[in-house]
Amino acid sequence: MTEATLRVESLQTHFFTKAGIVKAVDDVSFSVARGKILGLVGESGSGKTVTGFSIMGLVDPPGRIVGGRILFNGQDIVGLSEDRIREIRGNRIAMIFQDPMMTLNPVLKVETQMVEAIRAHADIDRLTARNRARDALGQVGIPSPEERLDAYPHQFSGGMRQRVAIAIALLNKPDLIVADEPTTALDVTIQGQILYEIQKLARETKTALIWITHDLSVVASLADEICVMYAGRIVERGSVDEVLDRPAHPYTAGLIGSVPSRNAKGTPLVQIPGVMPSLLNLPSGCAFRQRCARADDACAAAAPEPVGARRQVRCIHPLTEVA
Amino acid sequence: MTVFIIRRLMQSAFVLLIMSLLVFFGVYAIGDPVEIFIAADADQIERERAMQALGLDQPIWAQYGFFLLNAMRGDLGRSFVFNIPSIELILQRLPATLELAACAVTLSVLVGIPLGMYAGYRPQSRIAKAIMATSIAGFSLPTFWVGLMLILVFAVQLGWLPSTGRGQLGEFLGIHSSLFTLDGLAHLLLPAFNLALFNISLVIRLTRAGMRENMPMDYVKFARAKGLTQRRVVFVHVLKNIMIPVVTVIGLEIGQVIAFAVVTETIFAWPGMGKLIIDSINRLDRPVIVAYLLITVVMFIVINLVVDILYSILDPRVRLADAGH
Ligand SMILES: Nc1ncnc2c1ncn2[C@@H]1O[C@H](COP(=O)(O)OP(=O)(O)OP(=O)(O)O)[C@@H](O)[C@H]1O
Ligand code: SF4
Ligand SMILES: [Mg+2]
Numbered sequence: 001m002t003e004a005t006l007r008v009e010s011l012q013t014h015f016f017t018k019a020g021i022v023k024a025v026d027d028v029s030f031s032v033a034r035g036k037i038l039g040l041v042g043e044s045g046s047g048k049t050v051t052g053f054s055i056m057g058l059v060d061p062p063g064r065i066v067g068g069r070i071l072f073n074g075q076d077i078v079g080l081s082e083d084r085i086r087e088i089r090g091n092r093i094a095m096i097f098q099d100p101m102m103t104l105n106p107v108l109k110v111e112t113q114m115v116e117a118i119r120a121h122a123d124i125d126r127l128t129a130r131n132r133a134r135d136a137l138g139q140v141g142i143p144s145p146e147e148r149l150d151a152y153p154h155q156f157s158g159g160m161r162q163r164v165a166i167a168i169a170l171l172n173k174p175d176l177i178v179a180d181e182p183t184t185a186l187d188v189t190i191q192g193q194i195l196y197e198i199q200k201l202a203r204e205t206k207t208a209l210i211w212i213t214h215d216l217s218v219v220a221s222l223a224d225e226i227c228v229m230y231a232g233r234i235v236e237r238g239s240v241d242e243v244l245d246r247p248a249h250p251y252t253a254g255l256i257g258s259v260p261s262r263n264a265k266g267t268p269l270v271q272i273p274g275v276m277p278s279l280l281n282l283p284s285g286c287a288f289r290q291r292c293a294r295a296d297d298a299c300a301a302a303a304p305e306p307v308g309a310r311r312q313v314r315c316i317h318p319l320t321e322v323a
Numbered sequence: 324m325t326v327f328i329i330r331r332l333m334q335s336a337f338v339l340l341i342m343s344l345l346v347f348f349g350v351y352a353i354g355d356p357v358e359i360f361i362a363a364d365a366d367q368i369e370r371e372r373a374m375q376a377l378g379l380d381q382p383i384w385a386q387y388g389f390f391l392l393n394a395m396r397g398d399l400g401r402s403f404v405f406n407i408p409s410i411e412l413i414l415q416r417l418p419a420t421l422e423l424a425a426c427a428v429t430l431s432v433l434v435g436i437p438l439g440m441y442a443g444y445r446p447q448s449r450i451a452k453a454i455m456a457t458s459i460a461g462f463s464l465p466t467f468w469v470g471l472m473l474i475l476v477f478a479v480q481l482g483w484l485p486s487t488g489r490g491q492l493g494e495f496l497g498i499h500s501s502l503f504t505l506d507g508l509a510h511l512l513l514p515a516f517n518l519a520l521f522n523i524s525l526v527i528r529l530t531r532a533g534m535r536e537n538m539p540m541d542y543v544k545f546a547r548a549k550g551l552t553q554r555r556v557v558f559v560h561v562l563k564n565i566m567i568p569v570v571t572v573i574g575l576e577i578g579q580v581i582a583f584a585v586v587t588e589t590i591f592a593w594p595g596m597g598k599l600i601i602d603s604i605n606r607l608d609r610p611v612i613v614a615y616l617l618i619t620v621v622m623f624i625v626i627n628l629v630v631d632i633l634y635s636i637l638d639p640r641v642r643l644a645d646a647g648h
Contacts, residue, residue, distance in 0.1 A: 053544075056548055058544060058547060058548060082553075086550050086551075086552065087550065088550075089547070089548060089549070089550040090548055090549035090550030090551075091550050094548070094549075095545075095548045097541055097544070097545055097548075098541075099541060102540065102541035102542060103541050103542055103545040104542060104545070105542045105546065105560050105563075105564070106542070106564070106638075106639070106640060107563045107564055107567070107637065107638060107639060108559075108560065108563065109639075113546075116549070116551060116555065116559075117549040117550070117551075120549060120550045120551050120552070120555075121550055152639040152640070154639070154640045165545070168549065
């Protein structure tokens with residue numbers, strides 16, 4: 001097997017707050033290969049964005065990566081000096097953020113924001129950089145890119161702004177893109193278009209893609225592999241078909257049950273009862289046990305360890321055996 | 324933009340008219356200048372002659388109409404005391420005040436913005452806390468007291484800097500100013516700092532607040548995610564956003580500084596407008612008071628206009644044609 005573009009091993013990112021330690025990411029492992037798409041799914045607050053920021057080296061105090069390795073093209077990038085990580089950031093690994101209305105600087109022209117991203121990594125004159133920026137805008141489907149370069153972010157709609165952000169991510173032809181729910185804030189038709197285009201671009205350019213979302217149906221049509229995240233941990237991992245057709249973790253099964261399109265007509269949607277516990281003081285044992293129909297005393301005794309190799313589940317009583 | 328400026332100028336003319344009315348009647352109400360000029364034992368005939376000479380025998384409405392007619396031609400009346408056109412008197416003193424105000428504002432920008440940025444960037448550091456504590460002092464200590472202390476320490480005790488007057492003036496491009504000689508600069512330093520202190524504190528607090536508000540924003544993280552240096556993120560991305568409120572407030576403070584110059588000019592015997600107006604009020608020299616107030620209003624109007632235009636340049640989301648209502 002070829003070396004994965006990104007291999008995350010037992011990553012732990014904790015926030016040391018006044019109220020206590022928030023284990024936002026706790027023992028997370030996964031990998032993405034060239035040209036593959038990994039879907040990272042989980043409800044709000046499960047640690048998806050923090051996972052993305054950890055990969056980018058953008059975790060700010062009081063947060064800190066306290067354990068694990070992030071191997072990018074075989075090199076561990078945890079604890080690299082700020083200068084070294086900056087060479088990778090936006091160059092070899094790019095990130096698209098959740099809210100397109102907030103990610104672009106309101107007082108700088110689109111051109112400025114694109115050209116600086118190119119010139120931060122290559123000694124290129126302004127004009128060449130501008131032309132590259134224009135081509136990138138065209139590539140993500142922005143009409144009359146030449147004129148749009150001179151516009152300010154507020155002159156774009158939300159969907160167009162997200163396209164600009166995607167164009168910026170693509171500028172330096174990165175090996176890996178972390179897309180943090182980039183379509184959640186957009187309306188459904190635009191969401192579909194952007195999904196389709198980004199998938200196409202990733203496949204064409206052989207870029208590895210991590211697609212973060214809370215919407216299982218989005219990754220179903222997009223990803224090769226799925227990681228389901230719950231309370232800072234990956235509770236189930238496997239290929240899209242395996243996970244969606246034969247979920248092993250009760251939480252995954254619950255998520256699937258709550259997606260409208262995957263249900264036969266007439267069957268009522270089942271919401272998972274309860275809410276995710278606070279990451280500040282997780283209960284002992286399985287973090288999901290208060291919401292789990294299969295929970296018993298064994299689940300309360302100790303947190304379940306991941307079982308399986310490529311296909312993995314963290315549950316003492318899985319719905320299907322994965323080993 | 325042109326539409327905006329034309330509309331603004333029309334509004335300004337109206338504001339000026341109202342102001343002239345208020346000022347004229349206000350000043351009329353304070354007292355009768357004749358009492359001050361004329362010897363206590365002067366007889367009725369002498370009195371009337373003086374009043375006639377100054378136009379004070381007319382009813383107030385006629386005086387106002389007369390004043391307005393002259394004002395249209397740029398004549399704001401003659402000083403009762405110096406017997407020269409009051410506008411000329413003020414314009415003679417204006418450069419000194421503007422010079423002081425400009426230095427004070429420049430100081431508040433040059434000192435306030437870097438300190439405020441640092442205090443907002445490393446809010447927990449000891450230096451940041453020291454900066455903030457000092458800025459509270461700058462806010463709350465009265466200008467005249469600080470001025471006296473400055474004189475006491477730097478002029479009297481240490482003898483480093485002069486404490487009165489403008490010093491030697493230099494000439495550059497036909498402008499006479501203390502800025503062009505070393506002696507002049509030495510004279511300028513204390514009063515300019517005295518006048519700037521409040522604004523330095525204000526700019527520090529504004530900049531710090533802007534820094535703390537902007538640093539956690541997504542656009543900053545995204546800029547960092549592009550691999551930009553921290554220096555570029557702070558000094559281009561964040562600073563440009565912070566400058567919007569800071570420039571607005573500094574612009575509006577210029578007017579404030581000119582008004583506050585009265586106190587500083589008095590303490591440092593700075594021969595500016597502030598000192599003139601205090602003297603004129605004491606002598607009830609009506610034309611000078613009226614002219615001073617109207618010129619101040621004009622300056623405020625111009626400053627506001629410039630601030631609005633600057634604001635629209637700094638913030639691309641603002642369009643001037645839509646402002647104004
Ligand atoms: N600066 C911080 N200080 C303290 N806790 C934090 C901080 N940033 C994130 N967290 C905690 O980390 C946990 C994971 O947050 P994260 O933003 O990764 O969730 P998410 O899965 O991306 O959720 P969403 O779908 O809402 O974006 C949250 O419980 C949050 O409270
Ligand atoms: S370990 Fe127990 S509580 Fe946790 S998901 Fe599995 S069955 Fe449910
Ligand atoms: Mg998130």
